Amino acid sequence: MKFSIGIDIGGTFTDGVVIDEKNDIHLFKTPTVPQDPATGLSNCLSKASVYFGLSPEVFLKSVLKLTVGTTIATNAVLQGKGAVTGLITTRGFKDTLPIARVGREYLPIDIHFERYPCLIPRHMIEEVTERVDRDGKVVTPLNPADLEKAVERLVSQGAESIAVCFLWSFLNPVHERLVGEFISKNFPQIFVSLSSEIAPILGEYERTATVVLNSLLGPLLKKRLGDLSSSLNQKGLETPLLIMQSNGGLTSIEDAASRPVTLLNSGPVGGIVACKYLSELLGYHNIIGIDMGGTSLDVSLVSEGEYSSTLTSRVNNNNIYVPSMDVHSIGAGGGSVAWVDMGRVLKVGPQSAGADPGPACYGRGGGQPTVTDADLALGRLDPKYFLGGEMPLDMAQAIASIKKEVADPLSMEPVKAAQGICQVVDAAMSDAVRLVTIRKGRDPRDYALVAFGGAGAVHAAAIARELNISKVIVPCFATAQSAFGIVSSDIVHTLARSEILGLDKLDQIQLRYEEMEKRGRAALLKEGIKETSIYVQRYAEMRYRGQDHEITLGLSNENLSAKDVPQLVKNFEEKYQSLYGPGTIFKQATIEVVTLRLNVAGATIKPALKEIALSSPDPIAAFVSHRSVFFSETEDFQSTPIFNADLLKPGNVVEGPAIVQYKGTTAVIPPHCQARLDKYQNLIMTIQF
Amino acid sequence: MSKIDPVTLEIIQNRLIEIGREGGYALIRTGASPGIVHTKDLGFNISDAEGRSVVYSMWMPRHGTTLKFMLEAVRRRFLDSDIKPGDMFLTNNPHDGALHNLDIAIISPIHFKGELIAWAGCATHHLDIGAVTPGRAPQATDWRQEGLIFPPIKFVEEGRLREDLFEFFLTNVRAPQYQGLDLKGQIAANNVGRERLLQIVDRYGMYTLKACFNEMIAISEAKTRERIKQLRPGRYEATQYMQYDRMYAITCAVIVEGDSLTFDFTGTDPQSLYMVNSALPCTIANVHNLFICLLVPDLTINEGCFRPLKFILPEKTVLSCLPPAPCGAASTAGSHKAASVALEALSRALLASGQSWRANAAWGMGTIDLVFTGTDNNGAPFFTRAQLGARGGGARGDRDGADSGGVVHSTNQSIANIETMERRNPILYMYHRYRQDSGGAGKYRGGNSTEVAFKLHGTRESQAIIWYLDRDVPNPGLNGGEPGATAQTWLKRETDINSILKTEIPDFEKVKAGGGPELLPCQNPPMVITDRDVFLLQEPAGGGFGDPSDRDEMQVSHDLEEGHISQKKANEIYKRIPLK
Numbered sequence A: 001m002k003f004s005i006g007i008d009i010g011g012t013f014t015d016g017v018v019i020d021e022k023n024d025i026h027l028f029k030t031p032t033v034p035q036d037p038a039t040g041l042s043n044c045l046s047k048a049s050v051y052f053g054l055s056p057e058v059f060l061k062s063v064l065k066l067t068v069g070t071t072i073a074t075n076a077v078l079q080g081k082g083a084v085t086g087l088i089t090t091r092g093f094k095d096t097l098p099i100a101r102v103g104r105e106y107l108p109i110d111i112h113f114e115r116y117p118c119l120i121p122r123h124m125i126e127e128v129t130e131r132v133d134r135d136g137k138v139v140t141p142l143n144p145a146d147l148e149k150a151v152e153r154l155v156s157q158g159a160e161s162i163a164v165c166f167l168w169s170f171l172n173p174v175h176e177r178l179v180g181e182f183i184s185k186n187f188p189q190i191f192v193s194l195s196s197e198i199a200p201i202l203g204e205y206e207r208t209a210t211v212v213l214n215s216l217l218g219p220l221l222k223k224r225l226g227d228l229s230s231s232l233n234q235k236g237l238e239t240p241l242l243i244m245q246s247n248g249g250l251t252s253i254e255d256a257a258s259r260p261v262t263l264l265n266s267g268p269v270g271g272i273v274a275c276k277y278l279s280e281l282l283g284y285h286n287i288i289g290i291d292m293g294g295t296s297l298d299v300s301l302v303s304e305g306e307y308s309s310t311l312t313s314r315v316n317n318n319n320i321y322v323p324s325m326d327v328h329s330i331g332a333g334g335g336s337v338a339w340v341d342m343g344r345v346l347k348v349g350p351q352s353a354g355a356d357p358g359p360a361c362y363g364r365g366g367g368q369p370t371v372t373d374a375d376l377a378l379g380r381l382d383p384k385y386f387l388g389g390e391m392p393l394d395m396a397q398a399i400a401s402i403k404k405e406v407a408d409p410l411s412m413e414p415v416k417a418a419q420g421i422c423q424v425v426d427a428a429m430s431d432a433v434r435l436v437t438i439r440k441g442r443d444p445r446d447y448a449l450v451a452f453g454g455a456g457a458v459h460a461a462a463i464a465r466e467l468n469i470s471k472v473i474v475p476c477f478a479t480a481q482s483a484f485g486i487v488s489s490d491i492v493h494t495l496a497r498s499e500i501l502g503l504d505k506l507d508q509i510q511l512r513y514e515e516m517e518k519r520g521r522a523a524l525l526k527e528g529i530k531e532t533s534i535y536v537q538r539y540a541e542m543r544y545r546g547q548d549h550e551i552t553l554g555l556s557n558e559n560l561s562a563k564d565v566p567q568l569v570k571n572f573e574e575k576y577q578s579l580y581g582p583g584t585i586f587k588q589a590t591i592e593v594v595t596l597r598l599n600v601a602g603a604t605i606k607p608a609l610k611e612i613a614l615s616s617p618d619p620i621a622a623f624v625s626h627r628s629v630f631f632s633e634t635e636d637f638q639s640t641p642i643f644n645a646d647l648l649k650p651g652n653v654v655e656g657p658a659i660v661q662y663k664g665t666t667a668v669i670p671p672h673c674q675a676r677l678d679k680y681q682n683l684i685m686t687i688q689f
Numbered sequence B: 001m002s003k004i005d006p007v008t009l010e011i012i013q014n015r016l017i018e019i020g021r022e023g024g025y026a027l028i029r030t031g032a033s034p035g036i037v038h039t040k041d042l043g044f045n046i047s048d049a050e051g052r053s054v055v056y057s058m059w060m061p062r063h064g065t066t067l068k069f070m071l072e073a074v075r076r077r078f079l080d081s082d083i084k085p086g087d088m089f090l091t092n093n094p095h096d097g098a099l100h101n102l103d104i105a106i107i108s109p110i111h112f113k114g115e116l117i118a119w120a121g122c123a124t125h126h127l128d129i130g131a132v133t134p135g136r137a138p139q140a141t142d143w144r145q146e147g148l149i150f151p152p153i154k155f156v157e158e159g160r161l162r163e164d165l166f167e168f169f170l171t172n173v174r175a176p177q178y179q180g181l182d183l184k185g186q187i188a189a190n191n192v193g194r195e196r197l198l199q200i201v202d203r204y205g206m207y208t209l210k211a212c213f214n215e216m217i218a219i220s221e222a223k224t225r226e227r228i229k230q231l232r233p234g235r236y237e238a239t240q241y242m243q244y245d246r247m248y249a250i251t252c253a254v255i256v257e258g259d260s261l262t263f264d265f266t267g268t269d270p271q272s273l274y275m276v277n278s279a280l281p282c283t284i285a286n287v288h289n290l291f292i293c294l295l296v297p298d299l300t301i302n303e304g305c306f307r308p309l310k311f312i313l314p315e316k317t318v319l320s321c322l323p324p325a326p327c328g329a330a331s332t333a334g335s336h337k338a339a340s341v342a343l344e345a346l347s348r349a350l351l352a353s354g355q356s357w358r359a360n361a362a363w364g365m366g367t368i369d370l371v372f373t374g375t376d377n378n379g380a381p382f383f384t385r386a387q388l389g390a391r392g393g394g395a396r397g398d399r400d401g402a403d404s405g406g407v408v409h410s411t412n413q414s415i416a417n418i419e420t421m422e423r424r425n426p427i428l429y430m431y432h433r434y435r436q437d438s439g440g441a442g443k444y445r446g447g448n449s450t451e452v453a454f455k456l457h458g459t460r461e462s463q464a465i466i467w468y469l470d471r472d473v474p475n476p477g478l479n480g481g482e483p484g485a486t487a488q489t490w491l492k493r494e495t496d497i498n499s500i501l502k503t504e505i506p507d508f509e510k511v512k513a514g515g516g517p518e519l520l521p522c523q524n525p526p527m528v529i530t531d532r533d534v535f536l537l538q539e540p541a542g543g544g545f546g547d548p549s550d551r552d553e554m555q556v557s558h559d560l561e562e563g564h565i566s567q568k569k570a571n572e573i574y575k576r577i578p579l580k
Helices: A037-052 A056-061 A072-078 A144-156 A174-186 A204-234 A253-258 A269-282 A371-377 A395-407 A414-440 A456-466 A478-487 A503-526 A562-580 B006-030 B062-077 B163-172 B176-204 B206-229 B280-295 B334-352 B418-424 B553-561 B567-572
Strands: A003-009 A013-020 A025-031 A063-070 A085-090 A125-128 A138-140 A161-165 A191-194 A241-244 A250-252 A287-292 A297-303 A309-315 A318-325 A327-330 A336-341 A345-352 A448-452 A471-474 A491-502 A534-544 A551-555 A591-602 A623-631 A636-644 A653-655 A658-661 A666-669 A674-677 A683-686 B042-048 B053-055 B088-091 B103-112 B115-125 B153-157 B234-243 B247-257 B260-264 B309-312 B368-375 B381-385 B427-434 B450-456 B461-468 B488-492 B527-530 B534-538
Touching: A003 A037, A003 A478, A013 A037, A013 A478, A025 A037, A025 A478, A037 A056, A037 A204, A056 A063, A063 A478, A072 A204, A085 A144, A085 A204, A125 A144, A144 A174, A161 A174, A161 A204, A174 A191, A191 A204, A204 A241, A204 A253, A204 A318, A241 A253, A250 A253, A269 A287, A269 A297, A269 A318, A269 A448, A269 A478, A287 A414, A287 A456, A297 A414, A327 A414, A336 A371, A336 A395, A336 A414, A345 A414, A345 B006, A371 A395, A371 A414, A395 A414, A414 A456, A414 A623, A414 B006, A448 A456, A448 A478, A456 A471, A456 A666, A456 A683, A491 A503, A503 A534, A503 A562, A503 A591, A551 A562, A562 A591, A562 B006, A562 B176, A623 A658, A653 A658, A666 A674, A666 A683, B006 B042, B006 B053, B006 B115, B006 B176, B006 B206, B042 B062, B042 B176, B053 B062, B053 B206, B062 B088, B062 B103, B062 B115, B062 B280, B103 B176, B115 B176, B115 B206, B153 B163, B163 B176, B176 B206, B206 B260, B206 B280, B234 B334, B247 B334, B280 B309, B280 B334, B368 B534, B418 B427, B553 B567
Parallel strands: A003 A063, A063 A241, A085 A125, A085 A161, A161 A191, A287 A448, A448 A471, A636 A658, B260 B309
Antiparallel strands: A003 A013, A013 A025, A241 A250, A250 A491, A287 A297, A297 A327, A309 A318, A336 A345, A471 A683, A491 A591, A534 A551, A534 A591, A623 A636, A653 A674, A658 A666, A674 A683, B042 B053, B042 B115, B088 B103, B088 B153, B103 B115, B234 B247, B247 B260, B368 B381, B368 B461, B427 B450, B450 B534, B461 B527, B488 B534
């Protein structure tokens, strides 16, 4: 027996997806060990090996592909556990990072605001005499004596890690390289990262923030990732361990350890990759993924079969240049607290009751009503089957808290108040979906909604109805969707080059792409990918000359030449007009390319969901009981059949109103809607309006 | 009209706020001028059919008030029957509401099934409007020397852009390549706003939307009145000075009566001969802006927040000028000072009302504006606003002022990267750094500002229009706090900088000049500068709060370690010799 494995090391749980040769999927869940993720990972693998009746060694030897996604980097940043880090920068610009371009757009209008603290203390920033200009020409050569003094000062202050960012280094990295060589030679124990290698993009503040974060994470991640891979290798793993990056692709441990900043934001990424997989498998070209957990909702898109991705993300109150999948998060989850403002307005969030004390129904002393309390009060959740029955819920406390905090102040019935809480949160989530669709000129009606995470399937139908989305999919792996996405990923290297070129320079642009492709291919070959398994996608960030924001266009990999200009212009203008409306095209301005980006990917073994022969539509074998559930459609409770997801068979059709209960989630099927278990055991819901 | 249910109200209110954000983003993403893209000097409003602002600019807030005034002007100028679906109007008349004529507004009616249901409006600061000199006109003595004035005109007719007017505009401004994109970006903003508002109407109906507008305004008004009632009734006064060609006194009394507030500017100096005047709408807009940021930043901002406010301003003062007095610098001169003096008077009211935590010492005041124009060594024309620094925030009653906090009421502000500035402009920046010791000392320290040194690079010479404010007017502290440093603009001419740069990047002090270093006056005639001249711009910093000797020793040590204050300041002002 051979296996492919995806592991998602989350903040609370380590989820494992093991796929065997028969393409059967097995899900495993173990608690994460925050201080020692390697142990949490081995526990998860041990659980799997026990299940298959194999010794851990034999099990590991049978693994063809082992892939891991981890929040280690994200948590290290959130908890301020970075290394003691110094920064070396161009003389005159030590305050680039502390000033952070002022950045008040990220603060409320309240003038009582506090600036976000700098990533590192100001006294850990050293200036070195050197200067390059906008043409990449050296104006002032690097002063070696200055450099020596700067490094020594940082080392004497205890620096374990040093970041280097000079002005214009993305055009001419010569000075940064000299610094890198000097430190490696004289202080080999120090982790060094250069902005020209980590983020060779115009914009010194963002480049500095990126390389500093990389340095903060470097030593810790190097150790943690090393631990992971050596413990697995000792136990018999023969295949290289692969790590999930925020761009949605896998990479080797060595590469990840040198650029750990690319592991940030990787939390929800596996989930999106799984959405893309479903898109291909089920033939839905457009998918909106909603991952609703306890405190937040992550919304992501697959459009025309492609992820939506972004070049800048905001991490720890700084803007960084890390290509990552576009995820829009809002503070709406099961734990979001409902309250009444001015005695007149029902509000939900942004406060969350978190996991402790949690919603009122957890019975841990949390007296504030939450979305989970409202779901429970409306009968959507089974108080005895929450987390598969591991955690009983207290209905009386849920209702009491809603009555006291929401219903009484608004002179409403508690049930109406619970319904109101759900409507407000559903509307907020719909707005979040609107932001990533309509704001980008996409119509949500062209999409299917894929619901995962603990609460996604509870609210999916309501969101779909709000946005006129007719299909909702609850995947068979909904409770471990990220782990599935991770194992179904390829190795992807994103290369970028920032250089402003007009469309009259297409031959030059072609050369740049070729050069990047060559580097990407070389890296993949080193990682053991065969030439024939490599595929490439080109992107160009384009804008009107004079603008500061770009729109991204995918390009073909054909040789670019002057004859392609009219088509490029047409594509750009079409996209522009669809975003900004009539009268906005400005031909006189002419178009320029700002950043060339290339994904070079190496295809790896991918799991495939197994097809199961369809049974009859009758779901009676999975029927559990009836329960009284409130539906907005009828404005009342009604006796509703409950089904056990584990007992449903492909081909079964469940007519709404109905509830399908999974071990880690609950699917609500409203009246007049219908859900069918497809041949892969995904629940496909058809929404009636 | 029956009350709207609380759930629908919340949903629609959130959506309207999101529309406000999206409209602004459309302009930011399509605009070109750094003032739009980085400083976010723009506003975007949604108003109801009667012109009441329902979504008040969440970008630079003061544009929210000016857009209301300009919408009134459009409605005065055009008959209802002339306002058609798909139309867009344009105006920049300061006496109709624009902060100054560099601010152009695009205002669009929104119709649903032929009925006018709402308005979208987008205003932003343009680089140039055809004044006698590039950008502003520091020497102008008549508003007609300050460039084009558009009373409300129809710029888009039923969805079709008036290409003739667009050409007229591009022909008359000095940075048409940027400004064409900026103006079209404003159209994009209104397109996006209109489309999104119509989606709400589609979903919830006209009746519900109108009910929501009413309820939102009523709630914001009630909450604002409640906040005002928490102030102790009385009269709170402050006077500050604005320096340009001379000193101008600006006086404000805040009168708290029950749940309403009056801003009385009686006693302010008569209007100036020069551009530092502000027309009435600009003054009111800036005080509105300051008021919401200080007292009700947590509310949904709309028309309701301003109903409890009254203004008393005699005619023809520096804050209420009338034509032909120039007012091209209004947005950052007279009206900024009006906001600053209102902040001081309101802070006194807060101190008297037991809400000292909300009180602010003065934030850095003293705009620096440098416009360079010419042709670079590659033959490309440039139009550059070279200043880049950030001001310091005033200390608050419970904490330090924000270092590089920016302009007090310009929320949403950010500054460009050096690389972005250098790429667009033939300039080499030598440093941009914190200005040590600039924040006023106090129990809570005023925020430090930044300073920028630079020279031309990639062009031999340039025309330069240079002016700034308040060179000798420190930014007052509060409750015993010391004042923050003033804005200063230094120029050294015919220096040895090009040979120094071959080996080092010098401090301004170390650069040798042909003449001596020159601390420029606030008002300057146009000049020509060369690539051997070096500028140092020092931004103004915030005042301190409370007696410096009450400052926590740990904070003094921390400031010293991080370089925010010098050893000298630690010793002399804070009377401490912190342990080293």
